[in-house]
Amino acid sequence: MLVVEGLVKRFGGFTAVNNVSFRVDQGEILGLIGPNGSGKSTIFNLLSGTLVPSAGSIKFGGTELAGMPPHRIINGGIGRTFQIPRPFRRLSLFENVALAGYYGQGRHSRAKADEAAERALEMVGLPTDRKVSVDGLGAAGLKKLELAKALATGPKLLLADESLGGLDEAEMDQAAEMLRKIRAELGITIIWVEHIMGVLMRVVDRVMVLDHGEKIAEGLPAIVSSDPRVVEVYLGTEADATQAAAAEARR
Amino acid sequence: MSRTNLSGARLLPWLVGAVLIALPFANRDPYHLHLLILILIWSFAYTSWSMMGRFGLVSLGHGGFMGVGAYVTALLWNHAGLTPWLGIPISLACAGLLAVIVGYPCFRFRITGHYFVLVTLALSGIVLQVITASRDYTGGSLGFSPNRVPGNSLWALQFEDKRTWYLIALAIWAVGLLIWRTVDRSMDRYALEAISEDEDAAAAAGVNVTWEKLKITVISALMTAFAGALYCQYQMFITPDTVSGISVSLQMVFAVIVGGVYVALGPTVGAVITILLAEALRIGFGTKAVGWDNLIYGLLLVLFIIFLPKGILGSTLARFQARR
Numbered sequence: 001m002l003v004v005e006g007l008v009k010r011f012g013g014f015t016a017v018n019n020v021s022f023r024v025d026q027g028e029i030l031g032l033i034g035p036n037g038s039g040k041s042t043i044f045n046l047l048s049g050t051l052v053p054s055a056g057s058i059k060f061g062g063t064e065l066a067g068m069p070p071h072r073i074i075n076g077g078i079g080r081t082f083q084i085p086r087p088f089r090r091l092s093l094f095e096n097v098a099l100a101g102y103y104g105q106g107r108h109s110r111a112k113a114d115e116a117a118e119r120a121l122e123m124v125g126l127p128t129d130r131k132v133s134v135d136g137l138g139a140a141g142l143k144k145l146e147l148a149k150a151l152a153t154g155p156k157l158l159l160a161d162e163s164l165g166g167l168d169e170a171e172m173d174q175a176a177e178m179l180r181k182i183r184a185e186l187g188i189t190i191i192w193v194e195h196i197m198g199v200l201m202r203v204v205d206r207v208m209v210l211d212h213g214e215k216i217a218e219g220l221p222a223i224v225s226s227d228p229r230v231v232e233v234y235l236g237t238e239a240d241a242t243q244a245a246a247a248e249a250r251r
Numbered sequence: 252m253s254r255t256n257l258s259g260a261r262l263l264p265w266l267v268g269a270v271l272i273a274l275p276f277a278n279r280d281p282y283h284l285h286l287l288i289l290i291l292i293w294s295f296a297y298t299s300w301s302m303m304g305r306f307g308l309v310s311l312g313h314g315g316f317m318g319v320g321a322y323v324t325a326l327l328w329n330h331a332g333l334t335p336w337l338g339i340p341i342s343l344a345c346a347g348l349l350a351v352i353v354g355y356p357c358f359r360f361r362i363t364g365h366y367f368v369l370v371t372l373a374l375s376g377i378v379l380q381v382i383t384a385s386r387d388y389t390g391g392s393l394g395f396s397p398n399r400v401p402g403n404s405l406w407a408l409q410f411e412d413k414r415t416w417y418l419i420a421l422a423i424w425a426v427g428l429l430i431w432r433t434v435d436r437s438m439d440r441y442a443l444e445a446i447s448e449d450e451d452a453a454a455a456a457g458v459n460v461t462w463e464k465l466k467i468t469v470i471s472a473l474m475t476a477f478a479g480a481l482y483c484q485y486q487m488f489i490t491p492d493t494v495s496g497i498s499v500s501l502q503m504v505f506a507v508i509v510g511g512v513y514v515a516l517g518p519t520v521g522a523v524i525t526i527l528l529a530e531a532l533r534i535g536f537g538t539k540a541v542g543w544d545n546l547i548y549g550l551l552l553v554l555f556i557i558f559l560p561k562g563i564l565g566s567t568l569a570r571f572q573a574r575r
Contacts, residue, residue: 050451069461070454086452088445099441104457110438153457 001026001189002047002157007056009042009213016042018213019056024157029183029190031200031221034210035233040193041083043210044159047191048080049073060157075106079155081162083193085142093132096145097121097152104153113152120151123185124178140171147178151186158182161193172196176203201225209233271421275414284413286530290522291420292482297510297518298427299474300503302434303467305512307447310468311500312353312371313475315378318495319346320476321483322382322389325397328407330388335408339480346476347469349374354468358461361450372497379496394490397483408484416485423481424519427474431515434467443467498545505548508555511562520564 002024009017017039024030032040045051047058049070058065065073074080088096094117101116102108121128124144137145143162150158162175176199182188194200201207201221209217209224211233217224224230275284300313323342327333333341353374357367382389389395400407403415410416434440442463445453450460483489492498502525510521528547532540559566 048455050454069459070451071457071459074455074457080455082452082455086449088441088448088452090444090448091441095441099438099445099453099458100456102438102457103442103459106457108438113438149456 001061003059005057007046007058008054009046009051010054016213017046020215022208022215022218024189024191027183027187027189028205029179029192029203031204031207032191032193032210033195033197033200033207035195038210039213040210041161044080044161044193047159048078071103074104074153077156078159079150079153080159081146081150083161085146087134087142087145089134092130093126093134093145094128094130096134097148100149101152116152116154120148123151123182124148140167143167143175151182155188158188158190160190172199179203197225275417281413284417286526288413288416288420288485290526291424292478292485293526294519294522295424295427296475296478297503297506297522298431299471299478301507301512301518302431302471302474304507306443306467308464308468309368309504310371311368311497311504312374313503314495314497314499315374316346316349316472316475317479317499318378318382318491319349320479321489321494322395324480325395325483325489326388328397334406335480335484339477342480343473343476346472350469350472351465354465358464375497375500379491382491382495392491394488396488399487420481428515430474439463439466502548505552508552509562511565513561514565514568517562517564
């Protein structure tokens with residue numbers, strides 16, 4: 001479904017993504033993990049057209065996406081969420097999602113947009129009342145809104161960027177459950193970005209690990225999590241994170 | 252109770268409309284009519300600016316569009332004998348083209364915020380310079396008058412009777428409000444609100460950011476150019492300073508901010524205030540007060556942006572709604 005080859009993104013002298021290749025098959029959930037700054041979000045920005053690749057190719061259902069403007073990529077069937085939720089505060093909750101339903105599918109019909117918005121909001125469990133404002137939403141609610149906006153664009157492939165954390169254990173379980181449900185009920189293929197391994201490893205079919213912009217491992221969750229390089233790079237930082245959390249708790 | 256309120260609210264625009272149409276037949280004082288015509292024409296121009304301004308696309312280039320509308324129409328009439336009925340569409344096409352030339356690169360390459368303001372400021376300056384420099388054709392800073400045709404002429408779009416002009420200006424002002432409302436109720440409004448907050452997120456929702464911004468810019472430019480042409484046909488005298496240039500652009504920003512940029516009638520309120528202020532200064536202080544209006548505009552602009560960013564009408568309506 002998605003074939004990425006030799007993807008490179010440089011910002012000046014800094015290479016954020018270095019020669020990354022991977023593929024995603026119809027109906028699977030691919031986990032994309034790595035420490036902060038490893039290039040996960042950059043890859044998402046490249047796939048969704050927010051950034052233009054310095055080199056490499058991105059083929060989605062046979063169509064080359066590299067260099068295509070974002071709205072055409074979205075219309076072509078890729079939906080994305082942002083790491084930090086980016087709601088439109090001047091629009092109501094419903095309007096936020098209806099906007100995505102209207103422009104995201106490329107067929108501009110108000111009735112269909114409203115319909116798509118209602119379905120998406122119900123799917124993620126947000127109110128479909130037209131007058132609810134965005135301001136009342138907490139961190140988890142805003143994440144759900146991001147997801148609803150992405151779903152309303154009618155994607156075949158969903159890029160779910162959950163990597164900021166900010167959710168507690170129960171909320172993360174819920175988010176994982178949500179992605180599983182989206183695949184099961186809507187048949188949407190998913191790439192899921194996360195930097196905490198735990199929940200992700202239980203849900204994804206395959207996982208790909210990034211470090212410093214390079215792919216260091218890819219495969220079944222069980223095999224990848226015992227890969228020595230991954231343990232070194234990834235669990236190392238998680239150990240640091242645990243220490244940091246402990247230090248935080250002491251303060 | 253609420254039902255009577257609703258039908259009352261629905262009737263109100265028609266009532267006001269009827270009063271406005273009847274006005275010149277009840278009050279024939281040419282000075283009052285002159286003021287009303289100016290207020291209507293400028294209201295339309297300010298509404299045109301607010302089409303973009305309300306979405307955070309702050310342009311200081313609208314003096315340029317207005318100048319193109321006025322000068323192209325008048326020049327074609329004097330030098331080519333072309334009726335304004337053709338001259339105005341041509342001038343609009345020129346303004347639209349100019350808007351695309353300036354707007355497309357800005358939007359495509361994401362020149363936003365202050366940088367966009369600076370680019371449009373340059374547009375104002377350039378149009379002013381071109382008009383002033385080609386003085387053999389435009390009369391330079393001394394101004395320019397379309398050739399007079401005796402009596403009333405629909406062909407030349409020249410009328411001696413102020414009532415005719417009042418009704419024309421009234422109709423065009425109403426059309427301006429109608430365009431504002433059409434955009435306000437369209438999906439494009441959602442898209443532009445979203446763009447004004449976060450372009451990447453809007454694009455991720457599938458919005459063609461460049462196209463949406465370009466569309467509203469061209470609409471706004473066409474309307475502004477039309478206001479310029481109308482002003483020229485009414486006043487029969489234009490100078491680079493009264494229809495183009497930076498001072499006209501600033502005056503638009505000021506009037507819209509004072510009236511209210513997010514409400515349909517905000518620019519109209521702004522026009523009433525600015526024109527009455529200018530007239531009061533002119534009559535009260537005569538030539539001693541030349542330039543005072545700009546000074547007061549500047550001061551008020553700062554105060555409004557700090558204390559009343561929604562403008563007079565916007566803040567009043569917001570307070571009214573909060574109370575209900």
